[in-house]
Amino acid sequence: MKLTVVGGGSTYTPELIDGFARLRDTLPVEELVLVDPAAERLELVGGLARRIFARQDHPGRIVTTSDLDAGVEGADAVLLQLRVGGQAAREQDETWPLECGCVGQETTGAGGLAKALRTVPVVLDIAERVRRTNPDAWIIDFTNPVGIVTRALLQAGHKAVGLCNVAIGFQRKFAGLLGVSPAEVHLDHVGLNHLTWETGVRLGGPEGEDALPRLLAGHGDTIAADLRLPRSLVERLGVVPSYYLRYFYAHDEVVRELRTKPSRAAEVAEMERTLLKMYGDPALDEKPELLAKRGGAYYSEAAVDLAASLLGGGGSPYQVVNTLNRGTLPFLPDDAVIEVQAAVNAKGPAPLPVPAVDPLYAGLMAGVTAYEDLALDAALRGGRDRVFRALLAHPLVGQYALADALTDQLIAHNREHLAWA
Structure with missing residues (x-):
């Protein structure tokens, strides 16, 4: 089995490598190719990756290359975890929206749109090259904004599934609070990427006992603190919203906070400098503890599980993925990309039935889906008016003066990445 990671020079890659090494019985990787244009970073990450495999006696071979076509040739699955523009672009996404009084964040609002505009054309080019080289390969997208990027891939006819670590993080957290193994926890998880709610926490499978009321009653303070929302709000909702x-x-409240502290991008950039120095130590042969603060917890477990199922192996029967709606949520278009539990096998994901969704959540999902429609149109066809329309539709913007100002800022800060600007 050959897997390829595009964006393999990321400082987060050792987390993925550690998962491949630990879970080799689930996903027996024979060759793992790390592709990245940043040759110096790639060699540091690749060196640590080889040492992690060696420490855990993994027989697989790790290859590093800056040649995308060579890297994806013959791959059974290609994982996308790239960041167009790097942390410098993320820093901009998180700061200029604040000047207009809007949240600065890399996956939602104006910053999220900027990332989508930079990312979608690059991902589609990669996917086309994968299809020319190996049309049967699955594409697993972890690149944000996952919902929009996955929709672009599926709309272009690629064999693609989107993946996020929010659900597996909740699964692990709830399992610990309940004193059970994660495999026993099945989430009633519904929404769009980074816009999801846990409406049930079932023990043993989709038809199991719902432990969510017990969780909220016994651990409401802990859950609310993790979300940074009042416990009273979580109790009134009766569900657990994603921290997004x-x-x-x-x-x-978030805007006021963000204006008083360094951006997350600045924190991550400093962390990355430290991590790369650590990766260069030939004695290091395991992922460092600092990596846990980098973000993306449990991504490796989720990625192994999904790849194993798609490639006909021993993945979990049900997994939370981003895939086409196709009537699962009747208030959304069939071609919307939703994030729900699905049965996954070599044919791809098949969403499980979802009970009627409370209008409080359905309405927000519908509004953000409309924004994603317009965002994808702007990413594919460009133009100031399309950017403006997407921003005007976004629930975090929604005013013409704000949308106009944010459009100008977005274009000014991303001109080098926008072919039409």
């Missing part, structure tokens, strides 16, 4: 919902439920 704080950008919607406490927007102005």
Whole structure:
């Protein structure tokens, strides 16, 4: 089995490598190719990756290359984890929206749109090259904004599934609070990428006992603290929202906070400098503890599970993925990309039935889906008016003066990445 990671020079890659090494019985990788244009970073990450495999007696071979076509040739699955523009572009995404009084964040609002505009054309080019070289390969997208990027891939006819670590993070957290193994926890997870709610926490499978009321009653303070939302709000909702919902439920509070502290991009950039120095130490042969603060917890477990199922191996029967709606949520278009539990096998994901969704959540999903429609149109066809329309549709913007100002800022800060600008 050959897997290729595009963006393999990321400082987060050793987390993925560690998962491949530990879970080799689930996903027996024979060759792992790390592709990245940043040759110096790639060699540092690749060196540590080989040492991790060696320490855990993994027989697989790790190859590093800056040649995308060579890297994806013959791959059974290609994982996308790239960041167009690097942390410098992320720093801009997180700062210029604040000047207009809007949340600065890399996956939602104006910053998220900027990332989508930079990313979609690059990902589609990669996917076309994968299809020319190996049309049967699965593409697993972890590149944000996952929902929009996955929709672009599926709309272009690629064999693609989107993946996020929010659900597996909740699964692990709830399992610990309940004193059970993660495999026993099945989430009733519904929404769009980074706009999701846990409406049930079932023990043993989709038809198991719902432990969510017990979790909220016994551990409400802990859950609310993790979300940085009041316990009273979580109790009134009766569900557990993703922590990304704080950008919607406490927007102005978040803006005030973000204006008083360094950006997350600045924190991550400093962390990356430290990590790369550590990766260069030939004695280091395991992922460092600092990596846990980098973000993306449990991504490796989720990626192994998904790849194993798609490639006909021993993945979990149900997994939370980003895939086409196709009637699962009747209030959204069939070609919308939703994030729900699905049965996954070599044919791809098949979403499980979802009970009727409360209008409180369905309405927000519908609004953000409309924004994603317009965002993808702007990413594919360009133009100031298309950017403006997407921003005007976004629930975190929604005013013409703000949309106009944000459009000008977005274009000014991303001109080098926008072929039409």
